[in-house]
Amino acid sequence: MGTTSGTHDPGDIGRQILPIPRETYSGTALYDAKDPDARYIPLRQLRPPAGAPNVLIVLLDDVGFGASSTFGGPAQTPTAQRLADTGLRYTRFHTTALCSPTRAALLTGRNHHTVGMGSITEMATAAPGYTSVRPDTCAPLAEMLKLNGYATAQVGKCHEVPIWETSPVGPFDRWPSPGNGFEYFYGFLGGETDQWYPTLREGTTRVEPWGTPEEGYHLSEDLADKAVAWVRQQKVLTPDKPFFLYFAPGATHAPHQVPPQWSDRYRGRFDDGWDALRERTFARQKELGVVPPDAELTRRHDVIPAWEDMDEMLLPVLRRQMENYAGFLEHTDHQVGRVVDAIEQLGALDDTLVFYIIGDNGASAEGTLQGTFNELISLNGLSAIETPEFLASRLDQLGGPDSSPHYAVGWAHAMDTPYQWTKQVASHWGGTRNGTVVHWPRGFSARGEIRDQFHHVVDVVPTVLAAARIPAPTTVNGVRQAPVEGVDMTYSFDDASAPERHVTQYFEMFGNRGIYHCGWSAVTKHRTPWQFLGGPAVAFDDDVWELYDGTADWTQARDVAREHPDRLHELQRLFLIEATRHNVLPLDDRTYERVLPGLSGKPRLVPGTRQVLLPGMQALLEMHIVNCRNRSWSLTAQVDVPDGGASGVVLNLGGHAGGWSFYFLEGRPTFCYNFFGIERSYIRAPSPVAAGVHQVRSEFAYDGGGLGKGATVTLFVDGTPVVAGRIERTEPIGFGYEYTDVGRDSLSTVTPEYPAGDNGFTGRIDWVQIDAGEDGHDHLVDPADVVRVALFRQ
Structure with missing residues (x-):
């Protein structure tokens, strides 16, 4: 609703029914607008009640309680500390132990199963608590605030869209914008993306990163740029209109990627390993008062190896993993600081209620017991490739654009100090307790204090509504609403000794x-x-x-x-x-x-074994392409080759960390298979294709006999075979999260034989057809590997 009219103050209008019903003129209809009695109440823009604050919710990803310096950890977080020094630190604030469920609960004020998000979207089932489909009876906070006159924006990660609705054709009614109440969205869908080569959306439109890593691009910095630009425009054009900004960077989820000047700050700080780090962190936590003086450090369970038991050759790699992660977290906090600085420069920080939630769950123990240089290797069940020698040979690249790393389980456990267990473990505080800072100078007088009352992520919505003096709606868009299930936290803002009000909370x-x-x-x-x-x-x-x-x-x-x-x-x-x-x-x-x-009972995104792709189709993920793994398959394209020959990409899947590409180089059709960046196989036609319309084809004849086996690839021009070549091993599960576009390789490139960015096909593509063979071996896929891919990407 953009405007309203009436004689009363906008703050007094009824707000239980959303959209707020518009008043209509009920006086005498006059003939001439110049008649002195032709007077009408001026139109007024809808605004929240007087004094309603701006709202900034920051949610980091995969950060344990014991990671940030604000809560005693080793990674410096000066922005969180700055807000804590003039605000409040909540030491018993809880999440759900997993990504999608925490985000759904945060944005709705209802428990994750209530809104159908009992797990990640990839593991949705038909059971009511696990569908990943938010009921219309549970409108999100952004919708409530927008319909009360707030400007709303989400910048960063969104992992709440059902996976069968993530393709470029939607539907979009569960995307952040327009479906989830945000007027503006810039970020990515899904559990993770590459920090150097992200899969970006602005609204529902695919957009490109503004540059390459070599040119200085990094996703977290880009997200901060967009958040700052949105806030500035919002406050300049409508200074009387409060904003709600949800800033959710993909960091520090794997892959742990950060410019080396940030990770280099931590050189040598973790040389004595994760067990010693737990002890140091625990001592700092007691000094800070975020755990009591009589608290006990929980034991390390036997399934988590001791530092002294790790392979001596691995130690330099393990140390660098933690240096890289700590730099990643500090870099992320710095980007949050840029957003906070922009709000302060606009004179709006004192009037902004900030929730800085340091993690959507505990630290991630999904990087294997030794960590990984390229997480796609371990996700595909091929961890044996990453020997100590292999990891050591790539030590200097870890964290950079050629890596997709994750740290070892022992570091994750240390990042959850002083608690047991990690992310995914909803039973223990290591999986669910996340340090949280609340800052609102105009809203409470307490400064630099600690709050120990028990709270949960569902408490954010009722707290924001209470701060804005907006009631939880009874009806939204004609649908009767279920009660908000969280507890208003404002009772604790100025009273450290107030009895806690969130007295019961389940976890699962x-x-x-x-x-x-x-x-x-x-x-x-x-x-x-x-x-x-x-x-x-x-x-x-x-x-x-x-x-x-x-x-x-x-x-x-x-x-x-x-x-x-x-x-x-x-x-x-x-x-x-x-x-x-x-x-x-x-x-x-x-x-x-x-x-x-x-x-599971959820819809299938790509049915059948044949798919035709047309020019202009873009922003397809691997899940949107017919399954060609562990089987024979063919790719046929009808193309119009220009005079002088063609160059550029016809179709690819994946990127620098692994994938395949069918392209023309100096007029010659070429197929490249990139086995996780370790080896690349090329099959290339001996001569260029003449100008004119042709059908070019690659036939991938899988060896069979199991998973990840080799193949013979034959290239055809107009039905005639022109070359054949061997690929000795293939990926069994998946190639990751980069976009597939018809006619170009848009993010990191599968092969260095063509440049990044400027590699589009120079001729015309009429169509591309993929046919998957009947000799599939997916029935041999280890179910554990399939689950690992689903879980580790969230």
Whole structure:
């Protein structure tokens, strides 16, 4: 709604029904506008109630409680510290332990299963709590604020769109803009993207990064640029209109990529390993007061290796992984600082309610026990390739444009100090407790203080609404709304001793589950993040529950289940009650079955074995292309070759970290297969194709006999074979997250034989057809590998 009219103050209008009904003129209809009685109430632009603050929500990705210096960690976060020094640090703020669920809960104020996001979108099922489809009864915060007169924008990561709706044809009613209430969106869809070569969208339109890494491009910096530009324009053109900016950089999710001047700041700081780092971080946390003086450091579980047990040859690589990550986090905080600085330069920071949530879950333990240089290698189940010698030979490239790295599990555990476990483990605080800073100088008088009340990400929406004096709507766009499930946090802003009001909260992810109630927590870990399949699954009823008394044991270090069996049983019953209320049931610890559309009940994005792509089609992801893995397949293109010969890309999949490309070089059709950046195979026609319309074809004859085997590739011109060549090994699971465009290789290039950017096909492409053969071996794919790809990309 853009305007409203009436005699009352806009702050007094009813706001329970959204859009706010427009007043209509009910007086006498006059003939002549010059009549003195032809007077009407002037149109007025809709605004929130007087005093409503601007709102900035910052959500980082995969940052554990013990990572940032603001909460005792090794990575310097001066922006978070600056806001904390003049604001509040919340030490018991919680997320859901996973990406999509946390974001859905944050943006709606309802628990993740209530809004159908019981897992990541890739693992959606038909069960109500797991569909990944937000019910219309749960309007998001952005929609509420927009319909109350706020300007709204999301910049950064969005992993809440059902995967079957992510293609360029939508539908778009669950994208940030227009469907989720944001008037402006700039960022990427999905769990992760390359920081150097991101898959970007502006609104629903695909856009290009402004430059290459060599020219200074980095995604986090680009996102900050866009956020700053939006805020400045908003406040200059409509200074009386408050804004809601949701800034969600993809950092520090893998791949951990950052300019070397940031990672170099940490040279030598982690030489003594992750166990020693936990001890140092814990001591700093006590000094800062973000854990009590009597808190205990939880033990490192046996499945996480000790630093002293790691291969001596790996140690330099492991140290550099952590230096790289710490630099990545500091670099990300710096970009947040640029946004905060822009708001301050506009004179608006004192009137801005800032939530700086340092992580959407605990640190990620998805980088294997030794870490990885190219995460696609480990995601494809080929970790044996990354020997200590292999990793050491690429040490100087780690974090740069030629790498896609992730750190080892031991570092993730250290980043969750002082708690047990990591991301995905919703049972323990290591997976769910994230340091959070709240800043609002005009809204509260407390400065530099700590708040220990228990809170959860669902509490952000009711807090923002309360600060803006906007009621939670009863109806949005004609749909009756479900209650907001979070708790307003404003009671704690100026009262450190105020009794906490969020007294009950359930947690569940992949069967890992827990319940918090009035200081006590009962938890059970059902599955370890980096262990997928193998061995019989534990029945839910056989899971061992632990009990922790939070009033005496801050870190969940002492299990007192045996001492208090009645209390444990009471909390177990309470978990079932909450699980029933919020659509958690049926509990679902399936993995492979939830990824596959046929078994999970979600729509299939690309049916069949034939696909025709036409000129102008772009921004397709690997999931939008017919499956050609572990089978024979062919690519046929009808092209018009210009006089003098053709050059450029016809079609490609993937990029520098792995993929294939069919292109013309000096007039000659060429097929390149890039095996994870390790080796490239070329099959090239012996002579150029003459000018005119031709059909060019590559036939990929898979060897068979298992997964990731070799193939013979034959190139044809107008049905005549012109050359054949060998590819000795292929990828079994997937090539990553770069865009596929008909007629060019748009981000990082599969091969250095053509340049980045300027590699479009110089002739005309009429159509490109892909046919997947019937000799597929995907039935041999290890289900654990399929799940690993789905989970590690979120």
